[in-house]
Amino acid sequence: MADLSLPGQDGLSRSISETPPTHYILKIQSFSQLTKHKIERYTSTDFEAGGYKWKLVLHPNGNKNKAISDHISVYLLIAESNSLVLDTAENGRRFHQMKPEWGFDEFIPHAAFNDSANGYLVNDTCVFGAEVYVCQEKLIGKGECLSMIKDAITYKNTWRVEFSSLTDECVDSKPFIAADQKWKIQLYPRGKGSGVGTYISLYLTLAEPENLPPASRIYAEFTLRILDQLNRNHYFGTANYWFSASHSTCGWPRFVSNGYFNLPTAGLLVKNTCLVEAEVVVHGMANGL
Template structure:
């Protein structure tokens, strides 16, 4: 294996023959992933919290890490925690050398505990490895367009502080025509984004546990928004659950994968401070939906001054981008 240079200060890079304890992410089509700026894994549990791995396949540009792989650990479901929370973690991220069957381990060189809070939901490494070195099969990290990442997360300390408030930022805001709730945008990189608006009336009188929007098209596929008005599974009666799903997964072959980057949003009808979440996911016939069971707390959603439920009506939006 070639001698690799890791350019981020304060990072220790030992090797391990033992797989990561808490989570492994295998990406079988990295070339497709490179069409996205950011990819989020599914959620996993560790230390009593939910987490995700976040991969920037072309580097995290805000950290001036172009031409590198950037990998981060992100806390999921933080909006369900008490205000003013802090969680201190000892974490390690992994990258598999498939030639030797060993893992490169990325960790703080001084073994410092990292503090996560409402203003900092992710920690990680800006410059894990140069893209040129990563793509060199002799290094073993990308073989047949496949790579493997992993994570270990150990919670060291938790703390609650005073009240806090966060106003989410909305990127690339779009004005919706009242005459047409479905429309298609062609972005500069030739990917296609479709935005679908779903108006749900008489919300408090809904009796079905699960609602589905009308089908809409994006990237040559048909999609639906799925909403559980009173939540599902372990968050039933405490949250609203929201998902994006393929409308006709049975039409896909078992080997087909649809890589999509999407935003699900509940519209603030009073002041446009919308509540939203974003993700990237490979949709398959065996895994046709992705989203959040704990999308938003039910009590918070129903507060009159938030604007999410006005005249017993809510508005849900989905923006779906499928690489061309």
């Protein structure tokens, strides 16, 4: 095992080993898509080691908060920040509420990582890992695979809403398929949360979140529109979100004000009917190993 000390990083050191990580692995397919879609920080699902829950944090383009741009930054984050932990390894670090994250601002230079001769990135696929030792306790390992999608397909669905027939607080579109997942548009005609009474609220949601494994997440870019039926000046919002079984909905409580929506010249409500469109692009999926 060769020592590769990193000066100026609080005494942290790194080394090369032929042994795979014990507690957690993060496999990333189509790694280049992280940069393409400007994903500056990726946080893994929880894994257990030493009786605590942890996350692996990756900055593929470097931690911009530390002015890093030519290295990959990698950190270990304790998921239970109210816990006080001292890693008992020789170069152990104390994790707590004020300092829940430790790691390497300059984990590996991009030049070395991208050089296929080094074997870190092969066919645009790489594997990161973590070993955490607390009180010398070892637990069964866990991992996930993040698969980014090249040339992702854009899916569209249009929903005709008859406003005169709306009596419920929330109405759902019929489910539609995008990237092998069922989705729905949710509309709150009288608003939700901060939009109650003065705005129309609009959301994209997984239609069957209960069927998604707990460790699975879907990274989607989506646009919701209320179509302008007169002038084609459509009213829209765009967002990126990691959808999961526990976080299955994303949208806007203040999507459009009632005043503008009902304005005859706006073209959003014509003959008491509006057209709502969802455009969904799934750029990646994370699944447990």
